[in-house]
Amino acid sequence: MRAPLLFGASIVIAFAAWQFLSSFVFNPFLIPPPLVVFETAVPMVKSGEIFQHVAISLARVGVGFVTGSAAGIVLGVLLGRIRLVNDLLDPVIELLRYLSPTAMIPIAVIWFGIGETSKYFLIFWGTFFIVLINTTAGVMRAPIIRQRAAECLGANQLQIFLLVVIPSAAPYIVTGMRIAMASSFMSIIPAEILAADSGIGYLLQISSILLQTNRIFVALLTICVIGFIFDRLFRMAVDRMLSRYMSYIALT
Amino acid sequence: MLAVRNVSKAFGADANRYSALEGIDLEVSEGEFVCLLGPSGCGKSTLLNILAGFEQASGGTVEFEGAPVRGAGRDRVMFFQDAGSALLPWLSAEENLRFALRVRKLPRESWPAIIDKYLTMVNLKDHRHKFPAQLSGGMRQRLQIARALAVEPKVLLMDEPFGALDALTRRRMHGFLLDIWRRTGKTIVFVTHDIAEAVTLADRICVMSVGPGSRITEVISVGLPRPRDPGDPGAARIFKHVESLLTFMEAA
Numbered sequence: 001m002r003a004p005l006l007f008g009a010s011i012v013i014a015f016a017a018w019q020f021l022s023s024f025v026f027n028p029f030l031i032p033p034p035l036v037v038f039e040t041a042v043p044m045v046k047s048g049e050i051f052q053h054v055a056i057s058l059a060r061v062g063v064g065f066v067t068g069s070a071a072g073i074v075l076g077v078l079l080g081r082i083r084l085v086n087d088l089l090d091p092v093i094e095l096l097r098y099l100s101p102t103a104m105i106p107i108a109v110i111w112f113g114i115g116e117t118s119k120y121f122l123i124f125w126g127t128f129f130i131v132l133i134n135t136t137a138g139v140m141r142a143p144i145i146r147q148r149a150a151e152c153l154g155a156n157q158l159q160i161f162l163l164v165v166i167p168s169a170a171p172y173i174v175t176g177m178r179i180a181m182a183s184s185f186m187s188i189i190p191a192e193i194l195a196a197d198s199g200i201g202y203l204l205q206i207s208s209i210l211l212q213t214n215r216i217f218v219a220l221l222t223i224c225v226i227g228f229i230f231d232r233l234f235r236m237a238v239d240r241m242l243s244r245y246m247s248y249i250a251l252t
Numbered sequence: 253m254l255a256v257r258n259v260s261k262a263f264g265a266d267a268n269r270y271s272a273l274e275g276i277d278l279e280v281s282e283g284e285f286v287c288l289l290g291p292s293g294c295g296k297s298t299l300l301n302i303l304a305g306f307e308q309a310s311g312g313t314v315e316f317e318g319a320p321v322r323g324a325g326r327d328r329v330m331f332f333q334d335a336g337s338a339l340l341p342w343l344s345a346e347e348n349l350r351f352a353l354r355v356r357k358l359p360r361e362s363w364p365a366i367i368d369k370y371l372t373m374v375n376l377k378d379h380r381h382k383f384p385a386q387l388s389g390g391m392r393q394r395l396q397i398a399r400a401l402a403v404e405p406k407v408l409l410m411d412e413p414f415g416a417l418d419a420l421t422r423r424r425m426h427g428f429l430l431d432i433w434r435r436t437g438k439t440i441v442f443v444t445h446d447i448a449e450a451v452t453l454a455d456r457i458c459v460m461s462v463g464p465g466s467r468i469t470e471v472i473s474v475g476l477p478r479p480r481d482p483g484d485p486g487a488a489r490i491f492k493h494v495e496s497l498l499t500f501m502e503a504a
Contacts, residue, residue: 148306149338153403154326155355163351167342244342244383 032214037221040214050203050222057192057199058226060116061184064123068184069177072128076135080169081161086136093132101126101187105194114195122191127180134176138169170245174238181234185227200226253439254280254303254407259312261298272298274465276312278458282406285433285440287450288468290460291498296443297411299460303441304330304409316407326356329405333412335392339384345371345395346380352402370398373432390421397432407439414449426452430478447494448482457490459497470497 015034022033032040044050079086079093101122108125112118142165150164192201200219207215238246256278262271272295280286288296301307302314305324314321316328324330332338339348349367358366371377374394376387384392393413400408414422430453433440444450450457457472472494476486 143337145332145334145337146340148304148324148330149332150340150351150355151306152304152324152326152328152330153352153355153399154357159355163355164340167340170342 029213032217036214037217041218041221044215044218050218053198053200053203053219054222054226057188057201060119060191060199061123061181061188063116063120064125065127065181065184067120068124068127069131069180071124072131072176072180073135073173076132076173077139077166077169079132080136080139081165093129097129097133099125101183102190105191108191109195114197118195119188119191119199122187123184126183126187130180130183131173131176134172134179135169138172138176139165141172142168167245170242174242174246178231178234178238181230182227185223185230189223253282253284253317254278254441255313255315256299256303257313257315259299259302259309259314261295261302261307262310270463271465272463273309273467275467278468280407280439280441282439283437285442285453285455287454287457288441288443288460289445289447289450289457289494290466291445291462291502294460294462295466296445296460300330300409300411300441300443303407304328306330326403327405328407328409329400329403331396331400331408331410331413333415335389335396336384338396339392339399341384344381344383345376345387345398348384348395348399349402352399356403366402370402373401373435374398374428388421389417390425393417393425394428397429401432401436401438405438407441410440410442412443412445415444415446422449427479429453447491447498450494451482451487451490452480457494459494461501469501 018031019033019035022028022031028036041050075089079089104122104125105118108118108121112121146168147160147164150160155163188199189201189204192199193205196202200223203219204216207213207219256276259273259276260271261273262269264270276299278286278299288299290296298307302309303321305321305328321328340351343351346367349370350363353363353366367380368377371380374397376391376394376398379387379391384395387395396413414425417425426449429440432438442450442453451474454474457474458468459470459472460466461469472490474480474490476484476490480487482488482491
């Protein structure tokens, strides 16, 4: 009971401080007070404009995140398990992972245009490396004792892999996906600012050109709320489906 | 049953070559309880890993029932000190046994009876739905024993299994292990650095020297009736003798 109360209090205090500062300290045009921002938001919500942008951005994050995670898990497992694959690919991955999705925007636009594909690619790019590196770490750190124990009970290599190594790596994989999801929500914005005609990032960009600071703040708040909600949803889904693989870490 | 002849084990190559074991000879007969005793770093765990088939000897032969040991097998089940790692923490006590029966490829209909039998033997029947992290250290070791017995091995290889338990629980586990040993007639090779533990449990104690190039320096037949108390005159005499061997070794 205490935690939700404090959470609410924290939000209320922040909004009060924001209202005070923008009304009395700073220029209210540059930092529109929350009440003005809400006034701006109401018609955007009523007309459905904001939901359209949110839906488009979410679809892009969804496609890129799911494909990027799938590819990252598959390759990550191979890298963690097969020495030769690791030796061959690890140096390349170590170099490529410094190319953030933002750095890849210019070339993505040339390769894929400003349509959906370039956004899918950019989110895929960001997700893939994070999930890959975490999956590899998880597979490599599956306790050798646990694998040996299974081996002398009679498990074959495939059983050790599927029933011991992968479940042992699950917490790492899930953590990687959670970080990748946060990063996806961050990298979709620059992608849409620079190369899109829809989405939250586009809303930010066009409002900036038109000097509509209150609309910019609506978009920024929307990003906060969406990111927060999806992280919670992800955690709830993990708790539902994978809790037995996650919880033991805290207990042992 | 187990025959080790002139076994040596070295790690690394050339200048970094470290000889862990040299000229190890050991015969273990069926139903015997043998302790490998020595200070830390004397290679006793390495020898146990070679018996289990996890590691290969650099020289010499290891035979089990007349055939050379090639890899791990469920006729020689290893039992680890870190039960939290050795067990599958995402499976309940019962499911951990089920895992063993699954890799042993027994027909499903026979599982419930076997699971009942071994959980009863280790007094964990009332805790069958608990996860390893919800069990005490001693209970986890009992679960590991039940899981090992469920694949009906001929030999139990135990690597300082009770080293992490408090003195009282350890004493109880000794009685418990001896009881299981009497009832099942398994052959046991038990690694420890605790002289009192070896004197309490073993038919024979193999004292090992400090590395590099550890050997079995002396084999002592205990020949006292069980249950033994380390304070009894017979046990105390053997304790003193082994202690002087180890002290002399350290001084040398």
